[in-house]
Amino acid sequence: VAGFPVSTVCVTDGDLVARARVGDHAAFGELVDRHRVAVYRASMAALGSHAEAEDAAQDAFVVAWRRLDSFRGEASFRTWLLTIAWHQAINRRRGLTKWWKRIMPLEEDVNGPTRLRPADEADPEQLASGGELQRDIRAAIRALSPKLRDTLLLAQSGDYSYEEIGGIVRAPVGTIKWRIAEARRRVRERLQELGHGELG
Amino acid sequence: MANWDNQIDDAARQMTGGEPDAGFNARVFARIDRETGQRRGWSMWVWPAAALAAAAVLALVMVRSPSRSEGVDAVRVKRDITAESKPDTTVRLNPGNTDEPQDRGAVPSSTPSAVESAGHSRGAFARQSYVASAGRAATGPVNDAVAQAGDLAPPPIEIDPIGVESMEAMESIQVATLAVARIDVPAIAEE
Numbered sequence: 001v002a003g004f005p006v007s008t009v010c011v012t013d014g015d016l017v018a019r020a021r022v023g024d025h026a027a028f029g030e031l032v033d034r035h036r037v038a039v040y041r042a043s044m045a046a047l048g049s050h051a052e053a054e055d056a057a058q059d060a061f062v063v064a065w066r067r068l069d070s071f072r073g074e075a076s077f078r079t080w081l082l083t084i085a086w087h088q089a090i091n092r093r094r095g096l097t098k099w100w101k102r103i104m105p106l107e108e109d110v111n112g113p114t115r116l117r118p119a120d121e122a123d124p125e126q127l128a129s130g131g132e133l134q135r136d137i138r139a140a141i142r143a144l145s146p147k148l149r150d151t152l153l154l155a156q157s158g159d160y161s162y163e164e165i166g167g168i169v170r171a172p173v174g175t176i177k178w179r180i181a182e183a184r185r186r187v188r189e190r191l192q193e194l195g196h197g198e199l200g
Numbered sequence: 201m202a203n204w205d206n207q208i209d210d211a212a213r214q215m216t217g218g219e220p221d222a223g224f225n226a227r228v229f230a231r232i233d234r235e236t237g238q239r240r241g242w243s244m245w246v247w248p249a250a251a252l253a254a255a256a257v258l259a260l261v262m263v264r265s266p267s268r269s270e271g272v273d274a275v276r277v278k279r280d281i282t283a284e285s286k287p288d289t290t291v292r293l294n295p296g297n298t299d300e301p302q303d304r305g306a307v308p309s310s311t312p313s314a315v316e317s318a319g320h321s322r323g324a325f326a327r328q329s330y331v332a333s334a335g336r337a338a339t340g341p342v343n344d345a346v347a348q349a350g351d352l353a354p355p356p357i358e359i360d361p362i363g364v365e366s367m368e369a370m371e372s373i374q375v376a377t378l379a380v381a382r383i384d385v386p387a388i389a390e391e
Contacts, residue, residue: 025229032228037219044216054220061228062235137211156212188204 013077021068028068032061035078038159039085042168045153046089047096048142056092060085079167082160086168133196140190144183151176152183 013034019027039060043053063084071080141149147169154165155176162173169176191197 025232028232029225029229032225036224040218040220040224041216044218048215050218054224057220057224058228058231062231065232066235133207134211134214137208138215141208141212141215152208153212153216156209157216158213184205184208187208191204 014073017068017071017073017077020065028065031077031081035081036061038078039081041157041159042082042085042154043089045150045157046086046093052092052096053089056089057085059088059092063088075167079164082164082168133191136191136194136196137187140187140194141183143190144186148179148183148186151179155180 011030013031016027016031020031036057040053040057043056043060044050047053047056060081064081067084071077075083141152144152150169151165151171154160154168155162160168162176165171165176166173171179
């Protein structure tokens, strides 16, 4: 058997966790392979930067490896891992926000990259193009409150169910649904303020 | 509205799109190995160091344990000294010196008159410290304050005899016996 690749398709996360707990790096590598995209996208939803999201995802896997013994199996390994990843990303975002506020004078804009471009600066010709619309939508999403923005981005990343999102951000499923609807409504309002009223 | 929502969802999807590159797993395991190595290295020297520290503490305790009784004696001697200075403070606050605490506010404690009136410097210090700590007592009758201070005085403390051996050095001083001539006193005759 030695020398032949062993298929792990039918091996559950629980089995891999049990093997990883006794020091099996290959088992943990399989877990990393299975969940790295979901972990990365959760981090991306919180941080909005590829480099920061990758660092946070690495942090999440390292912390998960260190805390494997504390995984009880009450939730799925994926949910447990995503919760760790989310906390890592949020902590990193707090650090970045503090850093941003420290380097920016108080009288200037402290929202940094989330600042919306005023409507009167918009070029009508550019508004007609789809690229400009997408840019304004992204800016409007970034300008949302963190709770609404995080929920909307997690939901649209395509990797998580509402139940999983509720577990990650510690909110009921009903609240998750409301936040998504409210986030969309606010983005629509902002787009109409910016002159994108023709889509309705 | 559905068109708007589709546009919003597309933009949100793009904002969270992508995935880590091929080297992601290797970087994760490099960090895990580095951390495991650090922990292993830490555990290699921390146990001998902890054992050494425990042995040092044990040795220190064993060395200090015979001298513990000496430490108690030292404390007792210190308390005795305090007890000795206490009567000094109270004795000098007698009714004959009732005007001294009131005068002290005008006269600095280091003036010659203050030292002279105190007699001994330690007694002067004790009196000054009493006045400083209980300045409000100067407004009331001093006799009452003296009586209260006498009530507050701690009970006498038994002091172990110390320094008896040093008295033997005094044997070197010999006093010659004085020869006193006998004085005869004549009896007084009854009249």
